[in-house]
Amino acid sequence: MQEISLTDDRRSLVGEAFRSKSFSLGFLLTGAFIVAAVLSLVWTPYDATAISVAEKLRGPSAAHWLGTDHFGRDILSMIMVGARTSIAVAFVSVGIGIAAGVPLGLWAAARQGSLVDEIIMRANDLVFAFPALLIAILITAVFGPGAVNAIIAIGIFNIPVFARLARGAALTLWTREYIFAARVAGKGAVRISAEHILPNIMNLLIVQGTIQFSLGILADAALSYVGLGAQPPVPSWGRMLADAQTMISLAPHMALFPGAAIVLTVLGLNLMGDGLRDIFDPKLRRSR
Amino acid sequence: MVPFLLKRLISLALSLLAASVVIFLVLQVVPGDPASYMLGMNAQPETVEALRQQMGLNEPLVWRYLTWIAGLAHGDFGISYTYKVPTAELISQRLWVSLPLAVYALVLSTLIALPVGIIAAAKRNTAADYGIMGVTQFGIAVPNFWFAMLLVLLFSITLRWFSAGGFPGWSAGFLPAMKALTLPAIALALPQASILARVTRSSLLDTLSEDYIRTARAKGLTRSQTLVRHAVRNAMIPVLTIIGLQFSFLLAGAIIIENVFYLPGLGRLVFQGITQRDLIVVQSVVMLLVFAVIVITFLVDIAYAVVDPRLRSRS
Numbered sequence: 001m002q003e004i005s006l007t008d009d010r011r012s013l014v015g016e017a018f019r020s021k022s023f024s025l026g027f028l029l030t031g032a033f034i035v036a037a038v039l040s041l042v043w044t045p046y047d048a049t050a051i052s053v054a055e056k057l058r059g060p061s062a063a064h065w066l067g068t069d070h071f072g073r074d075i076l077s078m079i080m081v082g083a084r085t086s087i088a089v090a091f092v093s094v095g096i097g098i099a100a101g102v103p104l105g106l107w108a109a110a111r112q113g114s115l116v117d118e119i120i121m122r123a124n125d126l127v128f129a130f131p132a133l134l135i136a137i138l139i140t141a142v143f144g145p146g147a148v149n150a151i152i153a154i155g156i157f158n159i160p161v162f163a164r165l166a167r168g169a170a171l172t173l174w175t176r177e178y179i180f181a182a183r184v185a186g187k188g189a190v191r192i193s194a195e196h197i198l199p200n201i202m203n204l205l206i207v208q209g210t211i212q213f214s215l216g217i218l219a220d221a222a223l224s225y226v227g228l229g230a231q232p233p234v235p236s237w238g239r240m241l242a243d244a245q246t247m248i249s250l251a252p253h254m255a256l257f258p259g260a261a262i263v264l265t266v267l268g269l270n271l272m273g274d275g276l277r278d279i280f281d282p283k284l285r286r287s288r
Numbered sequence: 289m290v291p292f293l294l295k296r297l298i299s300l301a302l303s304l305l306a307a308s309v310v311i312f313l314v315l316q317v318v319p320g321d322p323a324s325y326m327l328g329m330n331a332q333p334e335t336v337e338a339l340r341q342q343m344g345l346n347e348p349l350v351w352r353y354l355t356w357i358a359g360l361a362h363g364d365f366g367i368s369y370t371y372k373v374p375t376a377e378l379i380s381q382r383l384w385v386s387l388p389l390a391v392y393a394l395v396l397s398t399l400i401a402l403p404v405g406i407i408a409a410a411k412r413n414t415a416a417d418y419g420i421m422g423v424t425q426f427g428i429a430v431p432n433f434w435f436a437m438l439l440v441l442l443f444s445i446t447l448r449w450f451s452a453g454g455f456p457g458w459s460a461g462f463l464p465a466m467k468a469l470t471l472p473a474i475a476l477a478l479p480q481a482s483i484l485a486r487v488t489r490s491s492l493l494d495t496l497s498e499d500y501i502r503t504a505r506a507k508g509l510t511r512s513q514t515l516v517r518h519a520v521r522n523a524m525i526p527v528l529t530i531i532g533l534q535f536s537f538l539l540a541g542a543i544i545i546e547n548v549f550y551l552p553g554l555g556r557l558v559f560q561g562i563t564q565r566d567l568i569v570v571q572s573v574v575m576l577l578v579f580a581v582i583v584i585t586f587l588v589d590i591a592y593a594v595v596d597p598r599l600r601s602r603s
């Protein structure tokens with residue numbers, strides 16, 4: 001009986017999600033780029049790293065839908081492979097933020113006002129005080145440029161975001177009766193956090209995760225634009241834009257398409273986040 | 289007010305201390321010896337050793353940290369390894385590009401965002417509101433360096449109204465210098481203005497649903513009178529925080545934008561420092577920016593407490 005009602009709930013949530021225009025549009029945009037990224041693993045129109053000087057700086061045509069760059073590489077293929085890099089970097093760095101930040105936040109909430117809480121929150125403040133991009137630049141500069149270091153640099157800034165969110169949400173839950181009941185029943189702080197608090201803050205984490213995902217895409221683009229992200233010959237959206245900048249008067253299409261790819265992906269994720277927030281928290285819907 | 293101030297001051301000092309330790313330690317990990325880097329590949333080991341001695345690189349870690357901090361307190365940031373001039377001098381020259389750029393962008397962003405956000409809230413659920421929300425949704429998604437390139441494409445290459453980069457210096461006159469900073473400032477301001485407009489709108493909508501607004505309307509004030517006299521003023525508190533935070537974002541964001549427009553600001557200085565292993569320069573600029581963020585956050589906190597006495601007891 002319970003089993004059935006559970007699936008019904010889930011189905012109606014999915015149904016409600018797709019009734020939200022923001023969510024549907026966002027899902028469509030983000031989905032398109034994820035499909036392109038996955039597809040690039042097995043197929044791209046051309047080899048994204050194949051240089052063909054004879055065909056350099058071509059505008060969009062039937063052969064090359066989005067044109068070619070200054071080495072004659074196919075821009076559509078590069079954008080597809082670049083989507084893979086960007087999405088992977090942003091996704092893993094959100095993962096780092098959740099995996100490290102949520103337990104820290106829950107721990108701080110369970111021991112509210114203790115030394116542990118104080119240390120975690122002050123460490124969070126400290127990370128917030130560093131302009132994220134600046135430190136990401138510093139980290140990649142110190143440990144060497146590359147996708148892995150970009151992930152670490154972006155991931156570090158996701159940790160306090162999730163820690164603070166989890167702590168704040170958990171603190172209000174700790175005052176609820178059912179948590180008190182669980183404590184009386186002899187459950188420890190760890191079990192309560194895992195069994196009662198975590199499921200109840202999942203919605204918030206998902207919404208924040210979508211937002212951090214989109215910020216991660218932007219941060220990765222900025223890092224690879226200044227040459228500190230994924231290294232050539234692996235195509236990345238930021239690096240494509242850096243190359244395009246030197247060619248901007250000759251071949252503006254080189255700048256337009258990778259930039260549009262970034263904007264559409266980020267827009268898609270933000271719209272999905274907005275849609276999800278409306279669904280999870282109908283109270284907010286009035287004001288938006 | 290005094291205990292509150294004292295508490296905030298202590299936490300300010302602790303944050304600065306922690307930040308300086310972190311920055312110092314991170315830069316100790318940088319691979320490569322600055323002394324051998326400065327002298328080139330063919331340097332004699334004795335020469336390198338002598339330079340290391342002269343640069344104080346052989347001192348213990350704690351001692352080097354303390355010397356650095358003591359220097360900072362005196363405005364002595366150390367001598368740049370590559371430029372061979374005091375780092376403080378380099379920074380103050382560059383600051384005259386980065387700081388005006390950040391202020392320019394902040395002013396632009398605020399001037400655009402506040403009216404736009406207020407209009408969206410006042411005309412809620414109309415075409416104007418949807419249009420503004422749609423545009424700001426785009427504004428948030430646009431990477432500022434790409435927007436900068438589009439501005440160059442339109443205003444420098446096609447219309448030829450602005451130069452595509454470079455900075456004539458303030459000695460060339462106020463207007464030419466401001467003109468060189470205009471496209472970079474717009475590029476920096478757009479994403480921030482989008483965020484700020486959205487914050488303004490939702491803050492104003494929250495305020496408009498308060499009981500005292502209904503009371504004001506019941507008293508016979510018109511919609512616009514209520515908006516101006518009661519709602520906007522009260523809605524400004526969260527907006528001010530965001531403006532405070534944005535200033536530090538803009539200073540840091542300028543790092544990327546300066547590279548797009550070849551502006552000789554702090555951002556270019558940091559990148560040159562990184563590629564030339566000029567640690568003392570990188571360390572100082574990063575410290576300065578973090579210092580700015582921490583102090584601005586502190587000032588915003590204090591400003592709050594002055595405006596809203598309830599906040600004093602809470603923190």
